[in-house]
Amino acid sequence: MLNADMNVEKWKNVLRSNVWNGIMPVLNLSYQNLPPHLQPCFAYSSIFPEDWRIEPDKLVYMWMAQGLLRPQEGRSMRMEDIGRIYFDDLLSRSFFQKLKDHNGNYYVMHDMIHELAQSVSKEECFRIESDNVREIPSTVRHLSINTDALLQLTSICDLKNLRTLVFFSYNHSIGSDVFKQLRSIRVLDLTECKMEQLPKAAGKLIHLRYLAFAETPKTAPSSIYRLYYLQVLDVSRSRLPTLYPKGMLFPEGMDKLINLRVLHVPGAFTSQIARIGKLTSLQRLAVFRTSKKKGRKIVELQNMNELRGSLRIMNLENVHSMQEAAEAKLNRKEYIKKLRLEWHYSEETRSNDDQILEGLQPHPNLEDLKIISCSGIRSPTWLETNWLSHLQSLTLSCCRSWISLPPLGRLPHLKFLEISRMYAVKKISFEFYANGSLKGFPLLEHLRFDRMPELVEWSQPEEYRAFPSLCDVQFKNCPKLTDEAFSSCLQTLIRLSSLEISCCHRLISLPSASVLHHLTTLKELDINCCENLASLGGIHALTSLEKLKLMDCPELLASVIIGEDNYDRGFLPASLASLEKYRAFPSPCDVQFKNCPKLTDEAFSSCLQTLIRLSSLQISCCHRLVSLPSASVLHHLTALKELDINRCENLASLEGYMRLLPSKSSN
Template identity: 30%
Template sequence: MGKSTLAQYVYNDKRVEEYFDVRMWVCISRKLDVCRHTEEIFESATKGECPRLDNLDTLQGKLIDKLQESGKFLLVLDDIWFDDSNNQMEWDQLLAPLVSQQAGSKVLVTSRRDTFSSALCCSEVVFRLENMEDSQFLALFKYHAFSEPEIRDPQLREKQEEVAEKIIKRLGKSPLAAKVVGSQLNGKTNISAWKDALTIQIDNLSEPGRALLWSYEKLDPRIQRCFLYCSLFPKGHKYDIEELVPLWVAEGFVNSCNMSKRMEDIGRDYFNEMVSVSFFQPVWEGYTRTPHVMHDLLHDLAESLSKQDCFRLEDDKVTEIPCTVRHLSVRVESMKQHKQSICRLHHLRTVICIDPVTDDINDVFNQILQRLKKLRVLYLSFYNKSKLPESIGELKHLRYLNIIRSLVSELPRSLCITCNFFSSVIKSIVCLSMLEGLPSNIDLFSNCCSLVLKNVPNLKILPCLPASIKKLKIKICPLLTFISNYELGQHDQSENIKRTDHVESELASVYEVSQPPTIFWKVLSSEHSSFKQLIPLIDTGTSSHLQTIGNALGRWPGEILDVKEDIIKAWICCHKQSIRLIYAGTAELPLVLPSRLCELTLSSCNITDGALAVCLDGLTLLKRLSLSKVMTLTTLSSQEVLQYSTKLCNLKIKECWCLRSLRGIRAATSLEHLRLASCPSLELSSGAEIMPLSLQCLEIRECMLAADFFCGDWPHLTYIFIWGCRSTPTLSFGSLTSLEDLSLYYLPDLCTLEGLASLQLHSLVLTNVPSLTTECISQFRVQKSLQVSSSVMLNHMLSAEGFTVPPRLNIIGCKEPSISFEESANFTSVVWLQFYMCEMRSLPTNLKCFSSLTDLQILHCYNISSLPDLPPSLRRIRIVNCGLLEKSCRAPDGESWPKIAHIRWKAT
């Protein structure tokens, strides 16, 4: 127990990150599959999708090349199961690409057993995890049971702590049981709910199943069904909320009675509830969206409770599938021998194919689909034919069709008679590399309220969409182009191309201060993929520029700024060629949308200024508009167009490198939330003239800010967030009297903020704003929360006349080797104090002056080795990933242990 958690701490430790050039994490869980696990190692190493290769030798060759060019690597093989019956040759084959690579590379293994393959060579370096000490186990339980919200009733808290000490004696010192039971009790103020946990009795560390079952029984019945459904996926599976929630909706697990919320949003609430009770735990994978995993023992619980309904077909030796099964997942290479067994499952609602199959899949599925008329969900990952079986159109109950990463190039006309598609069918058109067009018969989508086209790189034409669609997302369709007739007939192509010339200096200027530079790296990666699709259609002279971008993407994102000038020049050359291609067309390609559309997302496709105006004209019900990575866009639509967008309340524009003007945005009189990110050509000025008065929240990242942008009188604006922008030395906030929350990050040019005297902020963040003057800093007044990255800046505030320290104080990313707090300052109002990712070697010596402090958090501060004297009011202390300090605070002999021994709630 706790093996994977310990390995995650090692994997994410800053020193480990700095030592290894590449880090990889793969969960093995019971069944070793050389091909699949090699693919997972490759994907973990490259942070991208593995190419489709049928030959293992070729794949391993690519992995060897990647590891050779990358330097030292760390590979974590999590939760392996090895016994004498395992094929030693398979282990040798899996590990072969790792042999004789860069000196200093390591493989870290976690296992429930202490027998390993000889190929791992780890017989002499096995660390066996022992039971936790009572005090440590209690601290772990309290960490999860009392994390949030804070219990303000001291008598209730005392009773809860008394019950907590009894509960842990019944959990067998199982960390998983402590985590799950504690998370289930978190936030519950009814003491009887706590006492109910005393019915759990675990005799030893290896039997936490009773605690897990107890926690499961406390879940809402609908969430219970969603949890059991997860057993369809293998152990170690990475659950993605975007993948799982549409499945739950299609299966009918999500409560549809709440008319004020979409079913997808309710499904997300279910997912988040499972996270909050530790049934899911996040796995950080660097620059990608965070997936979640389920502990093997929780997976065992789901499997045991759902065995009559859910079945995983993973072994060719299986001869019989229970006739009661409603949900089936398939992970065998050949389905032919199981075809008859599947056809006998008359109650079957779900077929999920997780891995590729080698059969003639059309023949197999034609027979299956003709027999199983009640299917709701059909998930055909890696479908190996160009066309789906016609019999799919006879599935009148089908709610969800997923042909992600398949070879489908044509959708059958018979699909249009399947009249029950819900919004969850949006996953049907994702990652189809061969699909060039959608059926012109719009009956296919006649009952869709949502449609997503994502990663369909050969899609060129979008047919007229039915009136039922209210939500449309088009993402990563680089050949999909929309242009107005006016632009084809009259637009001077050379003028549009010249507009890119200014981008070079502005891109370099903005991304010079961007921290971290991952956005620049991700946008380039997307653009590189798009250009590769266009290469056969444009001037071959771009190939060398494309190679320059490709070589840069092989670097670690943190290194890419070293060659940014060359990369930007290469991108501009490729972009000019793509612009020429778009304006060389002879036919108008408008984007005509249903008038009932409420939400529109366009990302990594081509739409010109004129085509966007045609598209938005008349969308009077549009509430949300998102434009990202649309490099053909130079200006937003005019006031004449946007004046009809009377419902538009949320606008997001990001990574549109050539966008220069927001033009008619002031006409959007209902706009409340505006997010502008990574638009380096966009110089924001004269805010009073261009921005609508209805704004409530404004977020700006990596843009150009002029001195007068914030001079507008925006009576409803309460929130401003600015990150990584170049600006004039002075910005004025004089008329923003409603402003409550101000966050400023990475602003190297900013020296002065005017109008601070009129602001009464609830929350203030000042992180890496190095040029801000002392006079300016001393004018801030903050009521609730303050975050700074410099103790010098903080002390300037503390010494200012009339400044009161807010209740929450956060020191984050402080680079100073030592810090001290102004001795004369009054800290009696501070109840919560945090130090996060600071480089200091010691904490301020006058922490004892914080006489009302109840919570102290010290996170990822690697150099701090001891604690100063602490105030007697302190009730909680949390220390995470601070190796030296954790050692100092260890009971009973740690140097700092006597200073925290009396604190009832502590976690290290």
């Protein structure tokens, strides 16, 4: 109550007051000391059942619909933002509680706080939670129902003065007689009702601001477009079928809902709304499908500058030119943080895709960009500069005709980069990092290359220190990537902690110790399906490596497992705690050898002799193994707790291990 008030006299007055006879007087005093604009907002929250998980956005929309939010003088703020400030203020004063479970954070009202909300709102708010309610006071304006027992609502309540009607549990349908009486309704939530179809009378609820419904297997009534003041339409929890009797959920005329700010519907159904561009107050539009039909072309996005959050634009093959693409005016949509630009996949080059992508230049505030299946031959100019100075995540996928990658190293805040299915890219050149006056990719942390069938070469001058922040790298399905290119990529990654290599069939050996010794922070190495990999190179130089996983690398022979230069202290680093081997040769604390049919006793012994932190060892389908190492080797494995041996058909002796019992446990 007084946590933000440093006036000593006020604290003394509270101490001298007569509120300390029980908890409720104290809580009531806290309510009385709320700022005037927060009191009605808190009181309104009493419509929720006890222990109900309150969704802040939904509550804010309800406050907004009831006119409880006040614009702040001298500041231009959205009503939604003002409402969230109200909610956070009540949260900080403990009128709401923030809890957490496996699904994340959620909010509730404490039982005593909920009782307080009921007491201060009893004249205007009412909850029906049983069938023994016979009459509702005429002063009630906000009503919620949380029972299946109530059958006749009109018999116990005069509905014409209600401004809120919310159903939290009601396994019945609401008839048109109810809708006809809701003359003053502003918030109507039918999510938990069984509604086969909204009645035509719903179109006469002219004061309605908030409408939510779920089970609606038929179309909305054509009269719904008359709800001119509607701000929120939520059908997000609907189990919508694929087909409708009339082929659509929304009727003609939806573009007349010019005050609509929130449209929560499955993405596929927004494309049914013709002339959606007239809804200029709309805050969110998850998916927009471009079409060649009038009223559904990309120009509909032109004046929708209040859109925020994420936007996915699909079927861009229906856009004919750069001029048409530019009509969407994406560069004016400053609140869009995530943007996905997507063409229908085609194996043929579409000559105008380059120009269309050029015309789709986003606003520089963009933080996350995905470009999917663009069939042009080059990247847009706005991706070749630092125009997107706030971009943090970038995905380029299936741009199959791009020959080279843009200079993405110019992007100063990029943290995540995924490049996949770029079938024409053969070389990562110096231009990829940007010019020499800038450290390329200064903040990049995660780098993914996947399905790059022609990628052969990676050029990086030794004196150029790119990727100073990179900690996670994946190379997948790059079958032509050479040892030299892979080595060139790794040589400056001083902060790398995780490396995954999968289906890179041309790799024969990991880089030498002179390259790998720079990777002083590498802890996890995962090598999978590299069918020609025969040597782990200078892996002993990875002094921080803790987990090594090798799978489906059949050419990893015993002779090369010994390691380059016959490294006499063991070819694996002593830091290794995990080693997994599946049809290959694995690593440290936890190590697995699976399907390594050529692994010999000598190689296996050499592998284990320095693994002083090894706690778990699994050996499976290593058919050439005849005996476990001697006790003189195994006695170093002081941390080993689990040993799992499976389907090693020629293994005949456990002598070395048996001598160490009973300090170990075996499966």
